Amino acid sequence: MTTTVKALLLTSACVMGPASALAQAPAQPQIETADMATASSSDIIVTARRRAERLQDIPVSVSAYDDETLKRAGVTQLDNLAQVSPGFTAQASPFGGGAMTVTIRSQRQFLPNVVYDPSVPIYFADVVQARLQGTGQALFDLQSVQVLKGPQGTLFGRNSTGGSILLSPTAPTDTVGGYGDLTIGNYDQRRLEAALNLPIAEGALLRVSGIYDTHDGYIDNPNTGRDLDDRHSWALRGFLRLEPAPGIRNDLIIQAARDRGEGSPYKLIAVNPAGPAAFAAAELTALAQRSFYTSFSNSPPNGTRINSLMVVNTTTFDLGGATLKNIFGFRKVKAALYSDLDGSSYSILDINETVRAKQYSNELLLQGALWDNNLEYTLGLFGLQDKGKEGQLTQVFGAGPNNVVKSLDAINSSLAGYAQLTYHLPWLPGVSATVGIRETKDWRKLTTEPRFTSGNCQNLGADNLPLPNNACAVKIKATFDQLTWTLALDWKINRDLLVYVTNRKGYRAGGFVDNANSLATFVPFRPETVIDTEIGLKASWQAGGVRGRTTIAAYYDKYDDIQKSVTDLVPDPANPGNQVFVGTIINAASATIKGFEIEQNFNIADVVDLNLGYAYSDASYDDFVLNSGADYTNAPFASAPKHAITGSVRFHAPAEDKGDFYLQVDGLYKSRTVVGDVTSFNPVNQSIYPTAIIPSYAVFNARVDWENILGRSLNAGIFVRNITNKNYYASGIDPYPTLGITTRLPGAPRTYGVEARVSF
Numbered sequence: 001m002t003t004t005v006k007a008l009l010l011t012s013a014c015v016m017g018p019a020s021a022l023a024q025a026p027a028q029p030q031i032e033t034a035d036m037a038t039a040s041s042s043d044i045i046v047t048a049r050r051r052a053e054r055l056q057d058i059p060v061s062v063s064a065y066d067d068e069t070l071k072r073a074g075v076t077q078l079d080n081l082a083q084v085s086p087g088f089t090a091q092a093s094p095f096g097g098g099a100m101t102v103t104i105r106s107q108r109q110f111l112p113n114v115v116y117d118p119s120v121p122i123y124f125a126d127v128v129q130a131r132l133q134g135t136g137q138a139l140f141d142l143q144s145v146q147v148l149k150g151p152q153g154t155l156f157g158r159n160s161t162g163g164s165i166l167l168s169p170t171a172p173t174d175t176v177g178g179y180g181d182l183t184i185g186n187y188d189q190r191r192l193e194a195a196l197n198l199p200i201a202e203g204a205l206l207r208v209s210g211i212y213d214t215h216d217g218y219i220d221n222p223n224t225g226r227d228l229d230d231r232h233s234w235a236l237r238g239f240l241r242l243e244p245a246p247g248i249r250n251d252l253i254i255q256a257a258r259d260r261g262e263g264s265p266y267k268l269i270a271v272n273p274a275g276p277a278a279f280a281a282a283e284l285t286a287l288a289q290r291s292f293y294t295s296f297s298n299s300p301p302n303g304t305r306i307n308s309l310m311v312v313n314t315t316t317f318d319l320g321g322a323t324l325k326n327i328f329g330f331r332k333v334k335a336a337l338y339s340d341l342d343g344s345s346y347s348i349l350d351i352n353e354t355v356r357a358k359q360y361s362n363e364l365l366l367q368g369a370l371w372d373n374n375l376e377y378t379l380g381l382f383g384l385q386d387k388g389k390e391g392q393l394t395q396v397f398g399a400g401p402n403n404v405v406k407s408l409d410a411i412n413s414s415l416a417g418y419a420q421l422t423y424h425l426p427w428l429p430g431v432s433a434t435v436g437i438r439e440t441k442d443w444r445k446l447t448t449e450p451r452f453t454s455g456n457c458q459n460l461g462a463d464n465l466p467l468p469n470n471a472c473a474v475k476i477k478a479t480f481d482q483l484t485w486t487l488a489l490d491w492k493i494n495r496d497l498l499v500y501v502t503n504r505k506g507y508r509a510g511g512f513v514d515n516a517n518s519l520a521t522f523v524p525f526r527p528e529t530v531i532d533t534e535i536g537l538k539a540s541w542q543a544g545g546v547r548g549r550t551t552i553a554a555y556y557d558k559y560d561d562i563q564k565s566v567t568d569l570v571p572d573p574a575n576p577g578n579q580v581f582v583g584t585i586i587n588a589a590s591a592t593i594k595g596f597e598i599e600q601n602f603n604i605a606d607v608v609d610l611n612l613g614y615a616y617s618d619a620s621y622d623d624f625v626l627n628s629g630a631d632y633t634n635a636p637f638a639s640a641p642k643h644a645i646t647g648s649v650r651f652h653a654p655a656e657d658k659g660d661f662y663l664q665v666d667g668l669y670k671s672r673t674v675v676g677d678v679t680s681f682n683p684v685n686q687s688i689y690p691t692a693i694i695p696s697y698a699v700f701n702a703r704v705d706w707e708n709i710l711g712r713s714l715n716a717g718i719f720v721r722n723i724t725n726k727n728y729y730a731s732g733i734d735p736y737p738t739l740g741i742t743t744r745l746p747g748a749p750r751t752y753g754v755e756a757r758v759s760f
Contacts, residue, residue: 043055043056044056045064048166049155050367050378056498056538058490061150063086063088063146065085070139073701075139077136078136078165081165085147085613088103088147088644090102098259099135101639102119102120102165103120104149105593105617106617107119107161107162110639114355115412116511120160121156121164124312125253127331130357136259137257140210140211140235141170141207141211146165148163150555151484151504152504155436159508169209169237171241173197177759178195178196178759180193180758184753188216191212191213193209195207203242204241204243206239208238217230219267219746222294236257239253248316251313255310257307264299267287267744271742275741276397277342283296283345293749297344298344303339321369322368323368325366329360333355348741353392355388359384359386366378376422381418382417384415389409390410400453401452403452404458404515406448409449410446414443414509420437432488433489436486436487442480443479449473460517462519464519464575478511482509484504488501497540503534507530508563510525513583515583520574520580523584529561532557533555534554537553538550550598555593559591559592562624564587564624565583565677566584568630570627594618597614612645615644616643619637621634632681635680636674641696642671643669643670643671644670646668651664658709659710664702665701670696670697672693672696673693675732689734692734697747698726701720703720714757717756719752720752721748729745
């Protein structure tokens, strides 16, 4: 198994070795089609099907944003993307903002442990980032960000059930140039971003870019004097493009990043007077007398420490009518994260996590077209090995001999082959059919050695007695495989109008629960699957002086064998025929998710640019009854707002040789949601715990820009984010039924500042 994956990685590296560093930027066209040849400057180019195509030409729901759009909306890191992308939610995991969890179409994986895969993977330069640690770092010098919605059944099908995020770095060009961008704001914000483009020689291009991003904490902590929710990070990237011979290109990307901070700013908002943490009620009363942005958290200094290194080497060969591409990826992450989840000066629930992870991946891709370009094909082979070591100390009600120190050593390997064909029917002009399949096999190996802080082994043997301290480690493994697919039929009525229907199957591998310590919990949970049907319309139009772009997608998903973390009766292998109550992950539920998304753009005489987006997602369980009889069928999905609205309006006032003036106002609305799946719902009286609800909120931003100042390559702007200083919660946890507390993560307060950018 692991040998097979290693062989794929080694063989591909050897095959591409003579080219040394040959690749292609992910957002550049591989095979130019007739439509691409006639693409206009106003067209949005995406790579959702692993080749450059007009957004309006593909039967896939995608939102795409260039670097300029992101900057104007204040999207400087992943969680800000919700400001422009309806239906997208990114929030801090329980281990802090350095490890983000993403929700698309009501699907997410909240825990970033080394044994779990995200429902929405994040790709950088076509390479998946298997571990969530480090995904909260700054976005900079990007050619585009693409949000692919719904399961990616073939081309981006690596454990993808909710969607995928594609980050495409800006490629070097053959001219000397670059930019410097400085932002200064309140909370002592300092953000410096720069890029330099250097043609080294004929066929050798280099781009170097970097960012330094720092601000003080938004959350006051009177107990420690250290503000929480601060940021001190930097990242550097080198992008080398070599074209040693006609038809050969190699792109080598190396990116290093570091993130530091005081830790997650959890805030205590509710205490059960009859619960085990009732003693914290006085602190809750004291908090009520202070600013909304106050926490008594006892997080230690430097609660967030993340270092990451990523290497991507993409080699492309033009075979004349076909393109062969090899994508090699390496990522290394070191993280130390401390989370005071109770948000109080007491140690009611504190987690200290360390992660050391390395991943190697390789993908071999062949693309081309046959029969006068009527048949386009993509064939691929993908391999990944992800090794992670994780240590985690969970303290419940303070230090003591019975707290548990987890020690996880995981090897997650994956091997997949896929093929996708698109046939443009010559007898039905404008009609195309797409068929894609992907066969994936996943291997999971885990060595788990949990110990109590006293040093005694927590793992239980076949007799349900603790294993000897000198033989505490238990090794478990499992194998999973799944066939997934993509089927699509689209009709391009004319160049600017497309209608389509798509059916896809997505898959997320099974695995082991991170707190496994007995025969009952050593049993792996199975894969979960989603079968998605989507219909959509994409249109570009013009009426008088108004140009518009309309995108509509409606979907219906059947979600089966859903992996849920529960406490339930499960078979006890130590006592055949009996059951035992354990906390574990099981395939507990099935569900139906249905909804639609609308994105509308209006450009009025090149003076007003208006963007509106709306996402509706209705997720409900078909069956969620545990073996114990607890019925969660009516429970809501966590972090899944039913309604999400985004909007922006930008006014342009040209001033001839003085430059161009712009005013932009944008906003975001999310309806109420809940913080947890099982923990938010009372199965006895079939109701949602009031403390589990995160209320709806709306946030508005504005900025004024003066671009091309006095005809020079100089821009300046002022901005205000969260204009109304709205007090709202972005996420949280709710162990109210068990520990008797509820905590939240406050959203960012009003921030403002100035920005200057010079290009050359």
